[in-house]
Amino acid sequence: MNYRKLGKTGFTSSEISLGTWQVGGKWGDPFSHDNADRILNEAVDAGINFIDTADVYGDGESEKAVGRLVRSRSEQIFVATKCGRRLQPHTNEAYQPKALRNFVDDSLRNMGLETLDLIQLHCPPTDVYYRPEIFELFDRLKDEGKIQHLGVSVEKVEEGLKAIEFPNVTTVQIIFNMFRQRPAELFFSEASRRDVGIIVRVPLASGLLTGTFSPETHFSASDHRTFNRQGEAFDKGETFSGVDYATGLAAVDELKAVFSNDSNLAPDALRWILTFDAVSCIIPGASKPAHLTSNLQAMERPAPSPEQMAAVKRIYDERIKNPVHYLW
Numbered sequence: 312m313n314y315r316k317l318g319k320t321g322f323t324s325s326e327i328s329l330g331t332w333q334v335g336g337k338w339g340d341p342f343s344h345d346n347a348d349r350i351l352n353e354a355v356d357a358g359i360n361f362i363d364t365a366d367v368y369g370d371g372e373s374e375k376a377v378g379r380l381v382r383s384r385s386e387q388i389f390v391a392t393k394c395g396r397r398l399q400p401h402t403n404e405a406y407q408p409k410a411l412r413n414f415v416d417d418s419l420r421n422m423g424l425e426t427l428d429l430i431q432l433h434c435p436p437t438d439v440y441y442r443p444e445i446f447e448l449f450d451r452l453k454d455e456g457k458i459q460h461l462g463v464s465v466e467k468v469e470e471g472l473k474a475i476e477f478p479n480v481t482t483v484q485i486i487f488n489m490f491r492q493r494p495a496e497l498f499f500s501e502a503s504r505r506d507v508g509i510i511v512r513v514p515l516a517s518g519l520l521t522g523t524f525s526p527e528t529h530f531s532a533s534d535h536r537t538f539n540r541q542g543e544a545f546d547k548g549e550t551f552s553g554v555d556y557a558t559g560l561a562a563v564d565e566l567k568a569v570f571s572n573d574s575n576l577a578p579d580a581l582r583w584i585l586t587f588d589a590v591s592c593i594i595p596g597a598s599k600p601a602h603l604t605s606n607l608q609a610m611e612r613p614a615p616s617p618e619q620m621a622a623v624k625r626i627y628d629e630r631i632k633n634p635v636h637y638l639w
Contacts, residue, residue, distance in 0.1 A: 318508025378422025
C-alpha cells in the first residue's frame with residue numbers, strides 16, 4: 312500500500328481507502344454485519360487505514376461496524392463520517408447548529424468513540440456554504456474534543472471552491488473519475504494551494520467503470536441505479552456520475568480497448584485517478600470481499616502511459632463532456 316498526506320489534517324492515508332456505503336451488502340439489502348466485518352478487516356489487513364462512513368449508511372449500522380473495527384484492531388485507523396443527510400427535509404433552513412451537534416453526538420455513540428477523526432458535512436444544499444455559523448460550530452466541537460477535523464462532501468465544483476474558503480475545512484470529498492473530469496481543471500490546484508485534502512468518491516461511476524455491466528445487467532428495484540437515473544431521489548450525479556447508461560457503456564467499451572481489453576476495468580480506472588498528485592485518497596466501495604480485492608489491484612497497475620492518458624481524455628471529450636461537464 313502507498314500512502315499520501317491528507318491535506319492539513321496531517322494524517323497519512325492509504326491511496327486506496329474504503330467507502331462503506333454498501334459494506335453491509337448490496338444496495339437495498341438488509342445490513343449484514345458479518346459481511347461488513349469481513350470487508351473491513353480484510354481492508355485493514357491489506358494496509359487500508361482510512362475508512363469513510365456516514366450516519367445514514369445502513370441507518371447507522373455502517374457506523375457501528377466501523378466503530379467495532381477500530382476498537383478491535385491495534386493499527387491506527389482514521390475514521391471519517393458525515394452528517395446532515397438525516398435532516399428531513401434536507402434544506403438549507405434545516406441546517407442548524409443544534410441539529411448538527413446532535414448528529415455528531417449520535418455518531419460518537421454509534422461508533423463507541425470519544426472523538427471523530429474527521430466529520431464531514433454530507434452534501435449540504437449550496438446555500439449552506441454561505442453560512443459561517445454552520446462552520447464555526449465545528450471549531451467549538453473541536454475545542455470540546457468531539458472532533459479533530461472538519462471536511463465537506465460536495466456535489467459541485469463550485470461548492471468545493473466555496474467550502475475551502477473556510478480555514479477549518481481540511482478535506483473535500485468530490486466525485487472524480489474518467490466520466491467526471493472537471494475537478495482537475497481548477498479545483499485540484501486551489502485545494503492544493505490551501506493544503507486541503509482531496510478524497511475522491513464515486514471513483515467507478517456507480518460500478519459503470521468496472522466494465523462488468525451490459526445492456527442486460529439487472530439492478531433491483533431498490534437499487535439507486537434503477538430508481539435514480541434521472542435524479543428522482545437525490546442528485547442525479549450520484550448515479551453513474553450523471554452519465555446516460557447506454558452512453559457510458561459505449562464509452563467503457565472504448566476504454567477497455569485502451570487498457571488491453573481487460574475484462575475488469577476497475578483497477579485501471581482507479582490507477583488513472585492516482586496519476587493526479589492533488590488526490591489524497593480514493594474511497595471505492597465494496598459490497599463483498601471480491602470488490603475489495605479488485606480495488607486493491609490498482610496498486611499493482613503501472614501508471615497509464617501518455618498515450619493512454621490522451622485516449623481517456625479523447626473519449627471523455629467525445630462522448631461524456633457535453634452532457635455532464637458543466638452540471639457538476
